[in-house]
Amino acid sequence: MSEERIDFVVLGASGFTGQFVVDEVARVIEEEGGNLKMAVAGRSMEKLQKVLSESSQRTGLNLEEKPIIICDVTSEESLAEMSKQAKVVLNCVGPYRFYGEQVVKACIENGAHHLDISGEPQYLERMQLLYSGKAREEDIYVVGACGFDSVPSDMGVAFLTEKFDGDLNSVEFFVTLHPGPDGLSGNITTLESALHGIAHAGELKPLRKTLFPTPLPQSQYKLQPKSAGFNKDIGHWCLNFPGSDRAIVNRSVRFDYEVNQKRPFQVGAYIQLPSFFYMVLTVIFGFIIGLMAKFSIGRSLVLKYPQIFTFGVFKHGGPSKKQIESSGFSITLIGKGWKDKLTDVDSQHDTPPDSKITVRVSGPEAGYVTTPIAMVQCALTLLKEVSKDKMSGGVYTTAALFRGTSLIDRLTKHNLKYEVVTEQGPI
Missing domain, CATH: 3.40.50.720 (NAD(P)-binding Rossmann-like Domain)
Known part of the structure; x- marks a missing residue:
């Protein structure tokens, strides 16, 4: 070059x-x-x-x-x-x-x-x-996905795996957006991307069948994800997180299994909500957007009148300076597995998981503060630390390419904090 x-x-x-x-x-x-x-x-x-x-x-x-x-x-x-x-x-x-x-x-x-x-x-x-x-x-x-989608979660899971001593069975992460006094808001392009993603969700299954023809080894101790409900581990009402984070992390898990011979684990992603009432409102909001996204006229109406259809969450011109400056996010990640490590990555434990760890990633406003920080630090790390001698070229997730680099330290210095909340211990 x-x-x-x-x-x-x-x-x-x-x-x-x-x-x-x-x-x-x-x-x-x-x-x-x-x-x-x-x-x-x-x-x-x-x-x-x-x-x-x-x-x-x-x-x-x-x-x-x-x-x-x-x-x-x-x-x-x-x-x-x-x-x-x-x-x-x-x-x-x-x-x-x-x-x-x-x-x-x-x-x-x-x-x-x-x-x-x-x-x-x-x-x-x-x-x-x-x-x-x-x-x-x-x-x-x-x-790809070098912004809030999905550097905090993807590198957060990488951080958790480094701190966990043993074999992981699952990692579940819970995303919380912290609004300031004027609430949260997003720009129209983000909404447009989401609408088309919902409208064309049927593309994913055949695409993944071609991209990942071989299934990963499956644990007999399955995650029991709920689309909506109260989660005892986190102590809050939660919904399945509709972002790309789970898909990104799953690609990183597969990469580690296929390339680095590391044991795969299950992944769950949720959005954490302050109350049952907010959960119900979010479900209603999701239903409306999902229905409108299925039809071209519906997508056009939502994009023309985003403040009406999204209850002010998205708008032309994006969030105000005050909204950006006063908002933040946190992601709590809970890993469960076994303190004993099997030598063969394809072999399976025959007893239930016995060990647990909790870590957290937190930072400033997600879309227009965290995203630029994450993107630019990824670019800088790529220029300074990644070479074909260490990793051949290709299409990667952030965790696949940047594991073992200084990226997390660089992000921490720029106000994206990665920390252990609860040290590994018995479940």
């Missing part, structure tokens, strides 16, 4: 999330001594100039002379020209179902690593199916 290339190219820099990624890249370059280079990319020179100007004001850094690359994701030629100039492309253009594959393809063909912040399992798993072999041949790393 040419030394003249730009270290970080933020594609979609003028988008709602992209602008925050630009801020974070600029801050990290300053922290790293100013020796790294950045550029912004997108369709509009005027909008990109505005992003650099506004980012300069927010960060206190002079960014207005940073390179601007005009790039349209519908143009193979412009994507190729952008990719030839980059070491790492930080792709912030969604929904990735529509705009992701062409960027991945261009990066692989033109020598740039590719990171995105997608939370769309169909897109992520399709990229692994179609491009992992080609990326390996070209020594290019393609890493």
Whole structure:
């Protein structure tokens, strides 16, 4: 990869999330001594100039002379020209179902690593199916879900496995969003991605059958997940978490089994709610969105009037500055297994799990503070610590690629905290 290339190219820099990624890249370059280079990319020179100007004001850094690359994701030629100039492309253009594959393809063909912040399992798993072999041949790393989906949970599970001494049977994690006084809000692109994910959920089963033809060994001590109910381990009402996190972690588990010969374990993902009343409201909300997502006219109505259909959770223009600054998240992860370790990863324990550990990941607002931090630290770790001598190119989850690196330490220094809540002990 040419030394003249730009270290970080933020594609979609003028988008709602992209602008925050630009801020974070600029801050990290300053922290790293100013020796790294950045550029912004997108369709509009005027909008990109505005992003650099506004980012300069927010960060206190002079960014207005940073390179601007005009790039349209519908143009193979412009994507190729952008990719030839980059070491790492930080792709912030969604929904990735529509705009992701062409960027991945261009990066692989033109020598740039590719990171995105997608939370769309169909897109992520399709990229692994179609491009992992080609990326390996070209020594290019393609890493999806480098934002709140799913760095806290994926690296959180990796953190838990390192702290657990023995064989894990299951890891369940419980996501809690902590709103400030003005509540929570999300940008319309996130909602659009979710709607299309629901509408095309039927794609996942055949896709996974092709991608993962061989089932993993199954424990006889099965998780008993509930779609809704009171969870005694966590002491709260919970619902199945609809994000991509469980799918991402399962891919990491499979990678560890197939490549690193580590014992697989079961994964459960939930959203933690403050009361039975909130659980009921969330179920109603999910039912409405799920129903509307099945029809094109329904999706159009939700995207046209998001504040009505989502009770103000999503809106055009995204959350306010005050909402972003006052919100946060935490994820509690509970691992259960056996303190004794079997030598054969395919053999099974014949007694119930006897050991338990609890860890937690916490941080600032999920979508527009945590996501840029996670994405940029993944990109920096990729540049500084990952090489073909340690790991061949390919399409990876964050835990598959970054386990054993300093990523968790880097995230902790940037206000994403990984900690053991309860040391390993008897269940």
